[in-house]
Amino acid sequence: MTNFSFESLATCSHTKARAGVFYTPHGEVETPRFMPVGTLANVKTITPAQLKDTGAQMVLSNTYHLHLQPGEAIVAGGGGLHKFMGWHGPMLTDSGGFQVFSLSEMRKITEEGVTFRSPHDGQMIKLTPERSIEIQNILGADVIMAFDECPPYPATRQEVEAATDRTYRWLERCITAHKRSDQALFPIVQGGVYLDLRVQAAEALAKLDMPGYAIGGVSVGEPTELMAQIVQTTAPLLPVDKPRYLMGVGTYREMAIAIASGVDLFDCVIPTRWARHGTAIVSSERWNLKNAKFREDFTPLDETCPCYACVNFSRAYISHLVRSQEILAYTLLSIHNITELIRFTQKIRESILSDRFLEDFGHWLKTPEVGETEA
Amino acid sequence: MTNFSFESLATCSHTKARAGVFYTPHGEVETPRFMPVGTLANVKTITPAQLKDTGAQMVLSNTYHLHLQPGEAIVAGGGGLHKFMGWHGPMLTDSGGFQVFSLSEMRKITEEGVTFRSPHDGQMIKLTPERSIEIQNILGADVIMAFDECPPYPATRQEVEAATDRTYRWLERCITAHKRSDQALFPIVQGGVYLDLRVQAAEALAKLDMPGYAIGGVSVGEPTELMAQIVQTTAPLLPVDKPRYLMGVGTYREMAIAIASGVDLFDCVIPTRWARHGTAIVSSERWNLKNAKFREDFTPLDETCPCYACVNFSRAYISHLVRSQEILAYTLLSIHNITELIRFTQKIRESILSDRFLEDFGHWLKTPEVGETEA
Numbered sequence: 001m002t003n004f005s006f007e008s009l010a011t012c013s014h015t016k017a018r019a020g021v022f023y024t025p026h027g028e029v030e031t032p033r034f035m036p037v038g039t040l041a042n043v044k045t046i047t048p049a050q051l052k053d054t055g056a057q058m059v060l061s062n063t064y065h066l067h068l069q070p071g072e073a074i075v076a077g078g079g080g081l082h083k084f085m086g087w088h089g090p091m092l093t094d095s096g097g098f099q100v101f102s103l104s105e106m107r108k109i110t111e112e113g114v115t116f117r118s119p120h121d122g123q124m125i126k127l128t129p130e131r132s133i134e135i136q137n138i139l140g141a142d143v144i145m146a147f148d149e150c151p152p153y154p155a156t157r158q159e160v161e162a163a164t165d166r167t168y169r170w171l172e173r174c175i176t177a178h179k180r181s182d183q184a185l186f187p188i189v190q191g192g193v194y195l196d197l198r199v200q201a202a203e204a205l206a207k208l209d210m211p212g213y214a215i216g217g218v219s220v221g222e223p224t225e226l227m228a229q230i231v232q233t234t235a236p237l238l239p240v241d242k243p244r245y246l247m248g249v250g251t252y253r254e255m256a257i258a259i260a261s262g263v264d265l266f267d268c269v270i271p272t273r274w275a276r277h278g279t280a281i282v283s284s285e286r287w288n289l290k291n292a293k294f295r296e297d298f299t300p301l302d303e304t305c306p307c308y309a310c311v312n313f314s315r316a317y318i319s320h321l322v323r324s325q326e327i328l329a330y331t332l333l334s335i336h337n338i339t340e341l342i343r344f345t346q347k348i349r350e351s352i353l354s355d356r357f358l359e360d361f362g363h364w365l366k367t368p369e370v371g372e373t374e375a
Numbered sequence: 376m377t378n379f380s381f382e383s384l385a386t387c388s389h390t391k392a393r394a395g396v397f398y399t400p401h402g403e404v405e406t407p408r409f410m411p412v413g414t415l416a417n418v419k420t421i422t423p424a425q426l427k428d429t430g431a432q433m434v435l436s437n438t439y440h441l442h443l444q445p446g447e448a449i450v451a452g453g454g455g456l457h458k459f460m461g462w463h464g465p466m467l468t469d470s471g472g473f474q475v476f477s478l479s480e481m482r483k484i485t486e487e488g489v490t491f492r493s494p495h496d497g498q499m500i501k502l503t504p505e506r507s508i509e510i511q512n513i514l515g516a517d518v519i520m521a522f523d524e525c526p527p528y529p530a531t532r533q534e535v536e537a538a539t540d541r542t543y544r545w546l547e548r549c550i551t552a553h554k555r556s557d558q559a560l561f562p563i564v565q566g567g568v569y570l571d572l573r574v575q576a577a578e579a580l581a582k583l584d585m586p587g588y589a590i591g592g593v594s595v596g597e598p599t600e601l602m603a604q605i606v607q608t609t610a611p612l613l614p615v616d617k618p619r620y621l622m623g624v625g626t627y628r629e630m631a632i633a634i635a636s637g638v639d640l641f642d643c644v645i646p647t648r649w650a651r652h653g654t655a656i657v658s659s660e661r662w663n664l665k666n667a668k669f670r671e672d673f674t675p676l677d678e679t680c681p682c683y684a685c686v687n688f689s690r691a692y693i694s695h696l697v698r699s700q701e702i703l704a705y706t707l708l709s710i711h712n713i714t715e716l717i718r719f720t721q722k723i724r725e726s727i728l729s730d731r732f733l734e735d736f737g738h739w740l741k742t743p744e745v746g747e748t749e750a
Binding site: 040041042044045046047048049050069070074077078079084085086295296298308312313314316317319320321323324326327328330331332 | 415416417419420421422423424425444445449452453454459460461670671673683687688689691692694695696698699701702703705706707
């Protein structure tokens with residue numbers, strides 16, 4: 001696995017926060033860093049050129065969705081995921097596990113894998129550890145994820161223990177099935193909200209020499225305080241010389257808490273999903289651009305933001321586009337929201353490099369007050 | 376009106392086709408040229424930066440739509456239409472007349488103007504020549520259009536004659552109402568399919584020293600042959616030293632026929648509307664990207680096209696986006712379709728400059744065979 005390495009450049013004096021570089025065959029990822037999600041081989045409403053201008057370095061895509069449409073054979077025919085979608089930087093595909101467990105109908109779980117009904121044509125589809133890796137090998141992202149069983153929240157200890165054990169057995173099958181040395185396979189720590197199960201899983205995975213590690217099954221509905229405990233317990237047990245990726249997390253507070261525990265990578269659909277609802281992330285708040293106060297507000301969304309939307313347009317203009325349901329609104333808000341979350345992780349990175357993380361971002365490490373809403 | 380001038384650089388030896396430059400306060404427009412439509416202060420699904428890359432020089436926006444949403448006061452508050460929407464090149468607004476006559480409900484036409492029901496809040500709105508010009512003065516486009524009565528097709532000679540006469544009387548009121556010397560007011564030749572009425576209107580307008588002239592009320596349902604006769608009869612009667620604009624026309628054949636009669640400017644919603652239906656304009660054909668044959672076609676939409684969509688993506692990829700109803704599909708197809716129509720007029724311009732118009736584009740001057748379909 002010489003194609004991948006992680007270099008730590010600085011560690012915070014007071015927390016486990018670290019600034020580093022993750023090297024992949026398609027380029028470097030400066031960590032900590034937020035990764036935008038491109039579910040169906042595109043980050044919704046924006047082009048790869050616009051995506052690059054947000055500061056995005058590594059981009060996700062979803063194996064479950066791509067397998068259903070257009071199918072991995074067509075992606076491969078188009079030269080693999082990078083070339084097919086025109087994103088030539090680092091990429092990651094998830095295993096499909098999360099979507100199978102959270103989205104699909106009629107699913108049946110056995111030790112072999114999961115069978116579910118295709119929402120496209122109604123046919124039954126079987127996803128196994130071997131099949132997920134085969135599809136991800138064909139798609140060709142730099143980082144691919146192990147096929148895991150992500151238990152729901154809440155779930156009993158017994159259910160979570162069974163899922164965590166199965167995730168480990170499936171990981172062994174994923175490792176055997178994985179065929180490409182230019183792709184890094186990341187295992188996923190499960191264990192739900194049961195800290196001893198998390199510890200057990202993290203220690204077992206840490207013994208394997210994997211090129212990077214993920215923490216899954218958080219931010220699935222549990223309170224932020226519980227999420228914080230899980231990450232604080234789990235992340236430090238993962239090898240210090242490998243990148244750590246917290247799956248599905250993308251709020252300021254969750255990212256700051258996880259970074260303080262030594263997490264490097266994040267992904268979340270929030271910035272593009274909120275954009276499509278006319279919502280901007282500004283000053284760590286959620287702004288609904290339909291609000292009457294923006295109608296005649298001719299200032300940029302965020303004067304400190306260097307993104308295309310903030311440099312060229314006013315709140316009033318974007319509010320007009322949102323009110324008129326013009327698609328350009330969603331494009332501009334996606335550009336801004338992605339830029340904003342990436343900038344947040346970039347600023348944290350700079351603060352770690354100058355050992356000012358706690359001074360500059362310590363206020364994010366408290367769990368929120370009851371009733372407090374934030375982005 | 377020293378802010379505006381038209382310079383003819385070359386005229387075809389065999390037809391009335393001409394290549395020129397239209398100078399406006401916000402820059403030059405090389406003619407003949409297709410102008411994209413930005414109905415609600417944006418060209419649907421694309422940013423001004425993407426629009427500039429299509430080769431667009433002059434862009435339209437619609438007074439009727441902008442008056443309803445967000446209202447001209449907000450556009451003015453945002454620094455005028457150019458600054459509000461971030462398009463810093465030449466712009467044109469129509470008068471609202473066409474939309475009032477074709478879209479609005481409960482409309483009542485009198486000599487004073489038109490009263491109609493707002494589709495937004497149900498209130499009655501009155502648009503008069505004075506009000507249309509006032510709104511356009513506030514919006515601030517480089518070229519503004521006279522408020523005209525556009526008769527439907529078909530209409531009786533009596534109806535068309537009344538509308539044409541009223542259009543002239545309304546023009547006189549528009550000229551009186553117009554207050555800004557940095558905006559050029561273009562009158563509109565009406566007259567329906569009645570060539571003698573067209574001649575009469577064109578001759579009357581030609582006597583006025585206007586900075587440019589438009590031909591309206593064509594491509595409203597009449598056969599292409601009739602449209603060709605109207606333009607061939609009307610355009611040559613308009614002053615040779617002023618730009619001529621054929622409103623609402625944007626197919627290859629209609630543009631070629633009109634250019635051969637001395638028309639310089641065109642606009643049409645076709646490229647963006649078709650894009651939103653998953654349709655590309657390639658080799659003068661309409662391609663539905665949902666067609667099964669594109670699923671595994673890894674070539675660009677058009678190998679000769681320099682647009683962002685053709686340089687970076689395959690037909691298979693765009694077909695995948697269209698099938699998945701991903702908004703990026705409409706963005707990429709809008710970029711391509713606009714680029715394609717602008718390139719068509721650019722290529723004609725180059726052929727006129729080298730006096731090869733008839734050799735290179737003569738085949739477009741025939742009216743189509745019955746049953747022939749084309750873009």
